[in-house]
Amino acid sequence: MRVHLCAVGRLRSGPERGLVDDYIQRFDRTGRGLGLGPVTEHEVEDRRGGGMTVEADLLDRAIPSGALVCTLDERGRVLSSPEFAEQLAKWRDGGRQDVAFVIGGADGIAPPLRDRADFSISFGRMVWPHMLVRVMLAEQLYRAAGILAGTPYHRA
Template sequence: MRLAVIAVGRLKDGPERELCERYRERSIALGRGIGLSGPDIVEIAESRGRRSDERKREEAQAILAKAQPGLIIALDERGRALGSEAFATRLATARDSGTGHASLIIGGADGLSEEIRDKADITLAFGALTIPHQIVRALVLEQLYRAMTIISGHPYHRV
């Protein structure tokens, strides 16, 4: 199953980008042996709309144009918290059922549109905190790597 992180906004050079790249490279190396590839990083330009609803709508159109058919996981503060092991199980189940793609979607500063949340198979939150979308990207990539270690039996994940 091919993984993609679709994120609104461009991550500038710096420690956040380096951290994201580190987890992405680890995931690529580990995923080969367990039927997972990627994650690809797809950056969507931030809308220049004047109103929040307009920006979210424009960003949603761009996101949906890039998302491949398959599992859609939206990162949204209104989502539900899911433990790392449960997240790994959801990915493994999708892979084992023949799902070809999984897209993890991160909105911009205004969040995700209702349309994206409605289309999502899973709406996931990293707790009740509001987290900057640049940091959410690093968290998503770390959790993808962690899920792969759980699936493969690698000792990275400790309880």
């Protein structure tokens, strides 16, 4: 199952970019034998300042046709790492070929795009900077692959 990170904003070189690259590389190596990956990033930018509506349109165009859409949103479900791993496995085992994780900009995801999502995940009740959410998602993808592969990375 191919994984797509569809996000508002471009990660330039720096600590966030380094972390995302590292976790995606780890996920791709671990997930390959599990039928997970590769990860493709789709970065969109609203250069004209049109807000959430324009960002949602750009994100919508970045989502591959037929992909399961999972938003990262404070209103989403809070999952443990093993529950997240189990959800990925369910999507994969259910025949999904693509899953698109959608990360909005500073104002979040416009309601029409949020409402059409198949699933929504929250990293807790706090609001996180969208660039950090991408790092956290990349790490959780790697952790999920490790859980499914039975590696010692996840020790809960």
